[in-house]
Amino acid sequence: MSTMVFQLLITGIAYGMIYSLVGIEYTLIWNSSGLLNFSHDKLITLGAYIFGGSMIIKMNLDNPIAIVLTLAIMGVVGALLAAGIFNRLYSMRSNIFAIIGTVVLAKIISEFIRLFWGSGNMRVSGWLDKTYFIGGFAITSANIVIIIVAILLVAVLEVFFKFTKTGKAMRCVEQNKKAAALMGININRSICITTALSAMICAVIGFLVIPLVNISATMATTIGLKGFCSGVIGGFGYIPGAIAGGIFIGVVENLATIFIPAVYKDAVSFLLLIVFLLIKPTGFLGKRAQGR
Amino acid sequence: MILKVSGIDSYYGNVQALHGVSLEVNEKEIVAVIGSNGAGKSTTMNSIMGAVPVKSGTIEFMGKDITKMKTHEISRLGIIEIPEGREVFPGMTVLENLEMGSYSIKRSRTELKNKIEEMYDLFPRLRERAKQRAGSLSGGEQQMLAVARGLMSDPKLLMCDEPSLGLAPVIVDDMFDIFIRVNKELGIPIIIVEQNAYMALQISKRCYVLENGYVTASGDSEKLSKDDTIIKAYLGG
Structure with a gap:
């Protein structure tokens, strides 16, 4: 019993960290531009297709080269999206336009994927598909890498936002756009950098989920929604909240499979979302988020 | 003119x-x-x-x-505007707010430090509050911070x-x-x-x-x- 709980805990933390990364990505865009980006699960998918579909399967590139190239391409895609779409949407009168805009963008990206890579599933063999047995339980290399990469990424982001000029300027834009402009910060450029960064995070999430699900047009749909849940449950607009919310969801939904059939696993996070929206809509770190 | x-x-x-x-x-x-x-x-x-x-x-x-x-x-x-309602960066410390005031100016670490010291001399209250989040300051202190932040860019x-x-x-x-x-x-x-x-x-x-x-x-x-x-x-x- 205890081995099983431990096993589920490891899996839960790994999945939770994926949700956290998605939540962080939501938070970045939300804080910098006030946009709820509902296209980002498609950006995750796009990253996975560019990496797995083109660079590894078609072009047979080495993993490190493929990773760097994909990150670069996604960074450019993000900056273009900001310059062409987000910068225009954030200043519109109602948020609804912007939200619908990102929903439509998601459709466009997914149709592009279908045209370019076809509608079939893809499998990348040899990418994080080992399983190690330590003592009595199994742990996959995917889970280990997810946990390590997520922790590293969060640490890097923390340093970036605390100690670099660009990172600090992004925090200024997030906290007060008017004052940021008065300080001489170019808001549109800052949003471009944020969006590029978040598209690159999407690519990283794409790399990490390839071993968990086949590459397909809908591979990131549930992950995207759960990332949104983790933001709400942890406290929206607050990065530590997204991390806490993501890990919480991941662990709870995996431990829940002890009591309920595994097919209902996905329902758990949405149930949690509803419960939190009813009882504590600010999320469990929400108070601190508001006091910022 | x-x-x-x-x-x-x-x-x-x-x-x-x-x-x-x-x-x-x-x-x-x-x-x-x-x-x-x-x-x-x-x-x-x-x-x-x-x-x-x-x-x-x-x-x-x-x-x-x-x-x-x-x-x-x-x-x-x-031209630096100190906007109505202060508009400090609430989640950043007083020190960070001052640093952001000099965003558009290239300064070495020592120059930046000296400039901040200059502001602290002008507003001694801000020195005491250096590590506090700007959102937790009183209205008067926030106004001082807004002025000091504005002066940071000469x-x-x-x-x-x-x-x-x-x-x-x-x-x-x-x-x-x-x-x-x-x-x-x-x-x-x-x-x-x-x-x-x-x-x-x-x-x-x-x-x-x-x-x-x-x-x-x-x-x-x-x-x-x-x-x-x-x-x-x-x-x-």
């Missing part, structure tokens, strides 16, 4: 907020802009800063036409929008003393936009009176403060 605003018309959507507003700021001068709520004082500031589009008329800053420039570009030229012109708003009278006095010191010691020209006309007239050399988007009076502050209509309308006479 530092700033020359010539006959600007500004709009919020279809509503005209400014009608041919002109004003000038000379070197080392404190200029006051007074008027009641909704007279167009803040709109004038926002038009100068490029935050409200100007339909006609021109704004020149040190001989350069800035009418169509963006806010961050104007700020980099050296502005060539300082514009303060309603610096006395919501502050206790004692703190208002302190605030105006600071402006006089900044003006005298650093030689920076200042525009003060105020509903508190009495204070504004006292510390300024010249004054503009705005009403419904028009400049209705302007001139020497001392003379204006003895003018009957001004006394009736703004000084509670």
Whole structure:
């Protein structure tokens, strides 16, 4: 019993960290531009297709080269999206336009994927598909890498936002756009950098989920929604909240499979979302988020 | 002449907020802009800063036409607005707020440190609060921080929008003393936009009176403060 709980805990933390990364990505865009980006699960998918579909399967590139190239391409895609779409949407009168805009963008990206890579599933063999047995339980290399990469990424982001000029300027834009402009910060450029960064995070999430699900047009749909849940449950607009919310969801939904059939696993996070929206809509770190 | 605003018309959507507003700021001068709520004082500031589009008329800053420039570009030229309601970065520490004030200026670590020390000498309260989040400061302290943050970039012109708003009278006095010191010691020209006309007239050399988007009076502050209509309308006479 205890081995099983431990096993589920490891899996839960790994999945939770994926949700956290998605939540962080939501938070970045939300804080910098006030946009709820509902296209980002498609950006995750796009990253996975560019990496797995083109660079590894078609072009047979080495993993490190493929990773760097994909990150670069996604960074450019993000900056273009900001310059062409987000910068225009954030200043519109109602948020609804912007939200619908990102929903439509998601459709466009997914149709592009279908045209370019076809509608079939893809499998990348040899990418994080080992399983190690330590003592009595199994742990996959995917889970280990997810946990390590997520922790590293969060640490890097923390340093970036605390100690670099660009990172600090992004925090200024997030906290007060008017004052940021008065300080001489170019808001549109800052949003471009944020969006590029978040598209690159999407690519990283794409790399990490390839071993968990086949590459397909809908591979990131549930992950995207759960990332949104983790933001709400942890406290929206607050990065530590997204991390806490993501890990919480991941662990709870995996431990829940002890009591309920595994097919209902996905329902758990949405149930949690509803419960939190009813009882504590600010999320469990929400108070601190508001006091910022 | 530092700033020359010539006959600007500004709009919020279809509503005209400014009608041919002109004003000038000379070197080392404190200029006051007074008027009641909704007279167009803040709109004038926002038009100068490029935050409200100007339909006609021109704004020149040190001989350069800035009418169509963006806010961050104007700020980099050296006009610093200390906005109404302080607008500090609430989630950042006092120190970080000050650092961001010098965003557009290249400074070495020591130069930055010296500049911050200079601000702490001007506002000793900020030194005590250096590590606190700006959102947790009192209104007066936030106003000090906003002014210090503005001074961090060595502005060539300082514009303060309603610096006395919501502050206790004692703190208002302190605030105006600071402006006089900044003006005298650093030689920076200042525009003060105020509903508190009495204070504004006292510390300024010249004054503009705005009403419904028009400049209705302007001139020497001392003379204006003895003018009957001004006394009736703004000084509670």
